[in-house]
Amino acid sequence: MALVSNKAIQPPMPPALPGFEHVRRSWNSQFESYAARILPGEFYVTRHKEGVATTLGSCISACIRDRATGIGGMNHFMLPATDVSDLALMKANNLSDATRFGNYAMEHLINEIMRNGGRRQNLEVKVFGGGRIISGMTDVGLANITFVRDYLAIEGLQVIAEDVGDIYPRMVMFFPATGMVKVKRLRSLHNNVIVDEERRYIDSIKKQPVSGEIELF
Amino acid sequence: MRAMNTDTLTPENLVKDISGLVTLPDVYLRINRLIEDPNSSSADIAKAVSQDASFTVKLLKLANSALYSFPSTVDTVAKAVAIIGTSQVRSLALSLSVASSFEGLPNDLVSMRNFWKHSLLCALAARHLCKEARRCDADALFTAGLLHDIGELIIFNRLTEQAKEALLLVVHNQEELTVPEAEAQIIGFDHSAVGNALARQWNLPSVLQECIAFHHAPARAEKHPREVALIHIANTLAQLAEVDSLDLDDAPPIEPSAWATAGLEPEIVETMVRSAQEGFTEIEQLFLGQ
Numbered sequence: 305m306a307l308v309s310n311k312a313i314q315p316p317m318p319p320a321l322p323g324f325e326h327v328r329r330s331w332n333s334q335f336e337s338y339a340a341r342i343l344p345g346e347f348y349v350t351r352h353k354e355g356v357a358t359t360l361g362s363c364i365s366a367c368i369r370d371r372a373t374g375i376g377g378m379n380h381f382m383l384p385a386t387d388v389s390d391l392a393l394m395k396a397n398n399l400s401d402a403t404r405f406g407n408y409a410m411e412h413l414i415n416e417i418m419r420n421g422g423r424r425q426n427l428e429v430k431v432f433g434g435g436r437i438i439s440g441m442t443d444v445g446l447a448n449i450t451f452v453r454d455y456l457a458i459e460g461l462q463v464i465a466e467d468v469g470d471i472y473p474r475m476v477m478f479f480p481a482t483g484m485v486k487v488k489r490l491r492s493l494h495n496n497v498i499v500d501e502e503r504r505y506i507d508s509i510k511k512q513p514v515s516g517e518i519e520l521f
Numbered sequence: 522m523r524a525m526n527t528d529t530l531t532p533e534n535l536v537k538d539i540s541g542l543v544t545l546p547d548v549y550l551r552i553n554r555l556i557e558d559p560n561s562s563s564a565d566i567a568k569a570v571s572q573d574a575s576f577t578v579k580l581l582k583l584a585n586s587a588l589y590s591f592p593s594t595v596d597t598v599a600k601a602v603a604i605i606g607t608s609q610v611r612s613l614a615l616s617l618s619v620a621s622s623f624e625g626l627p628n629d630l631v632s633m634r635n636f637w638k639h640s641l642l643c644a645l646a647a648r649h650l651c652k653e654a655r656r657c658d659a660d661a662l663f664t665a666g667l668l669h670d671i672g673e674l675i676i677f678n679r680l681t682e683q684a685k686e687a688l689l690l691v692v693h694n695q696e697e698l699t700v701p702e703a704e705a706q707i708i709g710f711d712h713s714a715v716g717n718a719l720a721r722q723w724n725l726p727s728v729l730q731e732c733i734a735f736h737h738a739p740a741r742a743e744k745h746p747r748e749v750a751l752i753h754i755a756n757t758l759a760q761l762a763e764v765d766s767l768d769l770d771d772a773p774p775i776e777p778s779a780w781a782t783a784g785l786e787p788e789i790v791e792t793m794v795r796s797a798q799e800g801f802t803e804i805e806q807l808f809l810g811q
Contacts, residue, residue: 330695341695359692439632472764475692489764489771490692492635493700497688 318352321420329354332477335486339477342380344505347409349377349416350480357477359490360433361498362445363505364406364452364468367430367478367485368413368461370422376480377417381409382502384510387442388450405509406451414459429456430485431466432476437495445469473498532672532710532718535679542625545723546618548573552611566607567599570614579617579807580610587803588648609660615725616644616664619671620809628677630684636674637809638801640667642759643752645800649793650751650758654784657748658728665732665752666759667808668725672716672733676704683708699773701737713737739779750782758790762797 314331317338327348329340332355339355340348344363348356356378358365369376383406385391394402418424431452434445449468456463465485467474473490490498551569555561571577577598584595584605595601602610620637627633644666651657676684687703694703701711717734728745732752735742742749753776760772767790769775780787 332695334697339695341693357695470765473692489766491639491760491763491772493631493639494688494692495635496630496632497685498692501689 318350318354321349321351321416323416324348324350332357335477335479337479342378344380344382344502345409345509347377347379347413347416349375349413349420351375351420353479353481355477355479357475359473359475359498360435361437361473361495361502362433362435362448363502364431364433364448365476365478366410366413366452366456367432367476367480368417368427369480369483370417370426371428371483372423372426373421374481375417375420375422376478376483377413378476378478378480379409379413381405382444382448382506383451384506385447385451386444388447390442391447391450403451403455406448406455410452410455410459414461427461428483429461429463430478430483431456431463431468432474432485432487434468435470435472435474437471437473437492438499530680530709532715533722535675535715536718536722538679539626539675539719540722543622543719546573546576546614546622548576549611549614549618552607552614556607556611563602563607564599566610567602570598570602570610576614576617580613582807583613583617583804586807588800605660609658612658612660612664616660616667617808619667623671623674626674626678628674628681628684630677630681630688631673634809636670637667638805639759639763640670641805641808642762642797642801643667643669643755645797645804646758646762646793647751647755649796649800650755650783650785650789653789653793654747654751657751661726661728662732662748662751662755665729665748666755668716668720668729669733669736669752669756670712670716671719672712672714675715675719676708676712680708699737711737737773739776739782746782747784750776750779753779754783754785758793758797761790762794762801765798767791767794 317329327340329338332339335355337355339357342348342358358380363380363382365378365380367378385394385402391402434449436443436445467487473494475488475490477486552566555566555569580601581595584601591604644663647662647666648659651659651662687707690703691698691700701713704711713734713736717730720730720733728748731742731745731749735749736752736756739750739753757772757775764771
């Protein structure tokens, strides 16, 4: 019998939805699938059989999909608050600034899924991240978790799974077509480079003007 | 005439750079000399230990901890040397001081606590694995576990930018990429080569040299394949213990041949991870405290 390589033949990369052409995608041999890799502040939505991956420290990723059609995607964001009490204080003083980036990230993801045929009543949500990866008095991760839970409760969206908090960074791979998620906990060796990257992201969004209304569906 | 390039980046050059910053503890060197001297007695070794008050205190605390679980109290250095063994006390002299020895080599990439936490979990896992495997010096394996990643501290201190790039490559790579693979890609060699260069410069016992050099490539071990296989497995178990997971996908893969070389079965993973976690809580202060 001839030896046949059992390596999956790499199919052509599925087309990206309009507006997501810039997101880096490549073949992942472990999952035998293409996967997009998003950075803090980015999101990606797909209607194809492909993955979306990211690495989270204290940031949050919501993985949302239409369970009937498999259209879905992932975002990656954090709030400027340093902990839960800071979040409450910021909300009391200036609600829009405290949660603006979180609202923006959540609404963009949901809107983009619905724009591409997803139906609100079919949406299911999984939430990851919010790790307390630097020891100290404040817990940025918990502020992010608190925000996303409140947001989803107010929007009436059902969270069917989550892996949040604790002290680990996480690598998350989400397949909207099936809803499968693979979370890998990372050892602390990577904490500081992840914190650095998240800090650069939060510094860059803090500089953005508060204008820019979000179109709601 | 061709100029000699003295700046070539090699593990040996990196280690030469730090020779003034990190030194072996005196008490280890004294015990080492005595063990190699055929005319010395265990009383001489006990005396050498007693000259270091801080080591004496830690040694007695450790001897009375659950790590050894001796039936009676070990209240004198002489008794500790007698029941632990001279060569084992030498290992402990290195183990109990290595974290403070490396204080002269700070870095911005990983906190010293997180770095030594992994090393201590590896040391504990190695010790437990060693007891399962039998006929194995548990104290030497413990030291090997504590020292296996020391090359990392040198790379982080001397080549901070490249090391940072390597760590980022691991977290952003589409395919599973290990830290040593990323280091080799960016620096040209990895932390095990740097650790090995230091172990050679320090003239550490060959079992420690090989465990440090080959903990990511156990099949390359020459003189001590069994000990190297044990450290290779312990390294993965330490990472599972750190992220509190029993899913082998959460840590670098264990070479299948390492189990056979170590004479152990993968079924023991859970017990070993739990034992390392429990041991850590008990002895953390002794090894990582000031």
